[in-house]
Amino acid sequence: MNRSGQLNFALIGCGAIALQNHFPGLALCPETRLLAVCDTDPARLEAARRCTGATVASTRFEDVVTRDDVHAVIIATPNVTHAPVALTAIQHGKHVLCEKPLAMNAGEAWSMARAAEQAGVRHMTAFTYRFVPAMRYLVHRVRQGDLGQPYHFRACRLQDWGTRPLGWRQRRDLAGTGELGDMLSHRLDFGHLLMGPVRRLTAHWRRWHEFRGNQPNELDEWVGVLGDFANGATGVWESSKLATGRNDSWRSPDTVELNGSHATFLYETREWNRLWIGRPGGQQLECLEVPREFWTWPGSPRDPAQGDPLVTFRYDQIWEFVQAIREQRPCAVTFHDGARVQQVMDAIVRSAETHQWVDLPAWNHTS
Numbered sequence: 263m264n265r266s267g268q269l270n271f272a273l274i275g276c277g278a279i280a281l282q283n284h285f286p287g288l289a290l291c292p293e294t295r296l297l298a299v300c301d302t303d304p305a306r307l308e309a310a311r312r313c314t315g316a317t318v319a320s321t322r323f324e325d326v327v328t329r330d331d332v333h334a335v336i337i338a339t340p341n342v343t344h345a346p347v348a349l350t351a352i353q354h355g356k357h358v359l360c361e362k363p364l365a366m367n368a369g370e371a372w373s374m375a376r377a378a379e380q381a382g383v384r385h386m387t388a389f390t391y392r393f394v395p396a397m398r399y400l401v402h403r404v405r406q407g408d409l410g411q412p413y414h415f416r417a418c419r420l421q422d423w424g425t426r427p428l429g430w431r432q433r434r435d436l437a438g439t440g441e442l443g444d445m446l447s448h449r450l451d452f453g454h455l456l457m458g459p460v461r462r463l464t465a466h467w468r469r470w471h472e473f474r475g476n477q478p479n480e481l482d483e484w485v486g487v488l489g490d491f492a493n494g495a496t497g498v499w500e501s502s503k504l505a506t507g508r509n510d511s512w513r514s515p516d517t518v519e520l521n522g523s524h525a526t527f528l529y530e531t532r533e534w535n536r537l538w539i540g541r542p543g544g545q546q547l548e549c550l551e552v553p554r555e556f557w558t559w560p561g562s563p564r565d566p567a568q569g570d571p572l573v574t575f576r577y578d579q580i581w582e583f584v585q586a587i588r589e590q591r592p593c594a595v596t597f598h599d600g601a602r603v604q605q606v607m608d609a610i611v612r613s614a615e616t617h618q619w620v621d622l623p624a625w626n627h628t629s
């Protein structure tokens with residue numbers, strides 16, 4: 263932050279998510295400025311420079327994250343670059359908001375979390391769906407004990423991506439995993455948020471299309487996980503890119519159901535301002551409107567009546583990041599949260615490859 267309180271940002275990677283989420287979110291935050299943009303693709307870089315009005319543009323992240331007049335960095339590049347960009351930015355004292363999955367494996371992710379803590383900078387993993395009003399209200403209801411003894415956690419994400427090319431998302435060296443890191447990582451975070459740490463799991467994954475767009479498709483298109491949480495609840499996760507006819511955007515099905523001794527709660531991302539509740543002995547679920555105070559993140563200047571609420575809730579993420587920097591406190595979602603999910607992802611990979619149950623290290627579910 264400079265002496266007048268202005269925060270200058272650099273955006274590394276100017277693709278879909280950078281321009282859809284991060285840039286408009288930042289534009290809502292007073293006394294912030296997108297100073298610099300970086301993309302290895304010169305055409306995308308130029309388009310981003312024009313559309314954002316950033317005065318610095320470079321194809322090399324090192325030129326941007328080392329600048330004295332950059333205070334915070336948003337990383338929205340393919341997964342393999344998250345750790346090197348973040349570590350360089352942290353080394354130069356920058357606050358970092360990094361896209362999910364945080365890294366290529368848990369070792370890398372924990373090293374990012376450690377480096378950020380040691381440098382005393384703010385760090386945030388972009389688990390964007392934590393900012394859905396209905397998810398925030400669900401967390402609130404669970405934390406106040408309305409679920410009772412937790413029995414089951416169930417998350418299902420279905421999309422129809424057909425056979426289209428996925429670019430870097432179909433390459434192991436750039437993405438690490440397919441559907442697992444792309445979509446299931448958010449739902450693993452939901453599990454942590456609502457139930458706490460995972461104790462053990464078994465997983466299966468599948469790939470149907472060996473090629474997409476005439477290039478090898480190396481990664482999972484579907485993943486399923488069965489597990490136990492340390493709190494005693496069971497967990498079931500499923501995520502697919504091949505749910506034909508189920509839509510290919512955020513309007514596709516994305517549900518979480520919790521069953522406990524006092525209640526069932528059903529969450530659906532598309533229904534951003536309502537939940538469904540089942541009560542003991544009830545015959546069907548009842549609708550629960552999300553109270554207005556949950557419609558935006560605390561303090562956010564966003565007007566939930568403006569724009570598509572399924573898009574605009576995402577802007578609260580950068581608001582939280584900026585507030586954490588200004589208030590010198592940890593972000594609501596940190597690199598530690600990203601690393602915990604990465605630890606579970608590593609276990610899923612091991613289980614899917616060996617067809618064995620995998621225990622998570624005790625520190626993962628006792629810390």
Ligand SMILES: NC(=O)c1ccc[n+]([C@@H]2O[C@H](COP(=O)([O-])OP(=O)(O)OC[C@H]3O[C@@H](n4cnc5c(N)ncnc54)[C@H](O)[C@@H]3O)[C@@H](O)[C@H]2O)c1
Pocket residue numbers: 274275276277278279280300301302303306321323338339340341343361362363388389390391429430443444
């Ligand atoms: N939080 C969410 O809800 C969410 C949603 C979508 C994507 N993501 C994550 O965001 C990241 C980017 O995804 P996307 O869909 O925007 O991808 P994208 O392909 O649309 O954009 C990535 C951009 O990064 C650029 N790039 C590649 N290597 C670079 C480097 N070394 N330095 C600078 N720029 C580089 C590419 O040219 C491209 O413009 C991924 O990690 C993805 O998992 C998160």
